[in-house]
Amino acid sequence: MNAPKHTLTAESQDFLDNLSLYLFSSGKKDEEVKEIVEELEDHLIEAEKRGKSVSHIIGHSPKAYMQQLSNEMSFDFKWLSYLPIIVLGVFAYILLGDTIRGGVQYTLLQGIGYPAVCLLLVLFYSQVFKFLASTKLSKTKTIITYFILGSLPILSFLGLLFANDAYKTQVVIKLGATGNLIAALVAVAIFIGISLWSKTWFTIVIPILLFLPEFLISLTSLDKETKAIMTLSVLFVTFAVYYAFTIKKAKNES
Amino acid sequence: MSNTQMLKGILDGCLLAIINEGEVYGYELAEKLESFGFQQTSEGTIYPLLIRMQKEELVTTTLKKSTAGPRRKYYSLTPKGAAELQSFIERWNQLSTSVDHILQKRGSGE
Numbered sequence: 001m002n003a004p005k006h007t008l009t010a011e012s013q014d015f016l017d018n019l020s021l022y023l024f025s026s027g028k029k030d031e032e033v034k035e036i037v038e039e040l041e042d043h044l045i046e047a048e049k050r051g052k053s054v055s056h057i058i059g060h061s062p063k064a065y066m067q068q069l070s071n072e073m074s075f076d077f078k079w080l081s082y083l084p085i086i087v088l089g090v091f092a093y094i095l096l097g098d099t100i101r102g103g104v105q106y107t108l109l110q111g112i113g114y115p116a117v118c119l120l121l122v123l124f125y126s127q128v129f130k131f132l133a134s135t136k137l138s139k140t141k142t143i144i145t146y147f148i149l150g151s152l153p154i155l156s157f158l159g160l161l162f163a164n165d166a167y168k169t170q171v172v173i174k175l176g177a178t179g180n181l182i183a184a185l186v187a188v189a190i191f192i193g194i195s196l197w198s199k200t201w202f203t204i205v206i207p208i209l210l211f212l213p214e215f216l217i218s219l220t221s222l223d224k225e226t227k228a229i230m231t232l233s234v235l236f237v238t239f240a241v242y243y244a245f246t247i248k249k250a251k252n253e254s
Numbered sequence: 255m256s257n258t259q260m261l262k263g264i265l266d267g268c269l270l271a272i273i274n275e276g277e278v279y280g281y282e283l284a285e286k287l288e289s290f291g292f293q294q295t296s297e298g299t300i301y302p303l304l305i306r307m308q309k310e311e312l313v314t315t316t317l318k319k320s321t322a323g324p325r326r327k328y329y330s331l332t333p334k335g336a337a338e339l340q341s342f343i344e345r346w347n348q349l350s351t352s353v354d355h356i357l358q359k360r361g362s363g364e
Contacts, residue, residue, distance in 0.1 A: 057296060
C-alpha cells in the first residue's frame with residue numbers, strides 16, 4: 001500500500017481504527033466498512049489540512065457517531081448461508097461413519113429422524129434469517145445467537161442418537177455391501193460438493209483424517225483392542241501434523 | 255425543538271440539491287453545506303445520510319484517484335434521486351409557505 005502524503009494526527013487515526021473494529025465486530029460487510037473508513041480518512045485528511053479538529057467532523061461522541069453509521073450499514077448474512085450446509089455436512093459425516101463401522105443400519109426412529117431433523121433445521125434457519133434481518137440485536141445477544149445456531153445441528157443429531165438408544169424401534173433400513181458403498185460415495189460426494197462450494201479443503205481433509213486411518217485399520221486382522229488403540233493414536237498424530245501444517249502455511253502467507 | 259431535530263429530513267433534500275449541481279465528493283459536500291450556513295451540524299453527519307441515499311438508489315458513486323491519500327468517492331444523482339429532489343422542493347415550498355403564513359399572521363398581531 002502507498003503511504004499517504006499527509007499523515008493523520010493520532011486522534012484521527014485512532015478514531016478510524018476504532019471505527020473499523022466497531023463495524024467489523026457488528027458484522028457489517030467488509031466492502032462497506034472499507035469504503036466508509038476510506039471516505040472518512042479522506043475527509044479527515046482534508047479537514048486537518050485546514051486545521052479542523054476531529055470533533056468538528058464526528059461530533060462530541062465518537063461512539064454515537066459510529067452507531068449512526070452502523071445503523072445505515074447492512075449486516076453480512078454470508079456466514080448464515082453456511083448453516084444449511086453444516087446440516088448436510090453433519091449428516092454426511094454420520095453416514096460415512098456408519099458405512100465404515102459395520103454398515104448402515106437405521107431403525108424406524110433414525111430413518112424418519114435424520115431426514116426430519118435435516119428438514120426442520122433448514123426450515124428453522126430460514127425463519128431465523130428473516131427474523132435476524134429485521135431485528136437489531138446487541139453484540140452479546142448476537143454472539144449467543146451465532147453460538148446456538150452453530151451448535152444446533154450437532155446437538156439435534158446427538159439427541160437423535162440418544163433417543164435411538166433409549167427407545168428401541170425396529171430396524172427399517174439395512175444396507176448390504178453395495179448399498180453401503182453407494183451411501184459412502186454419496187457422503188464423499190457431499191464432502192467434495194461442500195469443499196467446491198466453500199472453496200476450502202476443510203471438508204475433504206477432515207473426513208479423510210477422521211475416517212481413512214479407521215477404515216484402513218479395520219481391514220487388518222488385528223484384534224479389536226489393538227485396532228481401537230491404533231485408530232485413536234493415528235487420529236492424534238494426523239491431526240497434530242495437519243495442525244502444524246496449517247500454522248506453517250498461515251505463517252508463510254502472512 | 256433543537257436545531258438537529260429540525261434539520262433531519264431537510265438535510266437529505268439539501269444534499270440532493272448540492273449533488274444535483276454536479277459530481278461531488280464527501281469533503282467538498284460538507285464544505286458547500288457549511289458555506290450555505292449549515293454550521294451547527296458536525297461535518298460527519300452527512301455520511302450516514304449518504305450511505306442511506308446510496309442504498310435507496312438516490313445517488314451513485316464512482317471511485318477516483320486523488321492526488322493525496324486514499325481514493326476519492328464521488329457522488330452523483332440517479333433519475334430516482336432527481337425525482338426525489340423534485341418532490342422535496344415541492345414539499346419544502348409548501349411547508350415554508352405555511353410556516354411563513356403562520357409567523358407573519360402572528361407577527362402582524364391578528
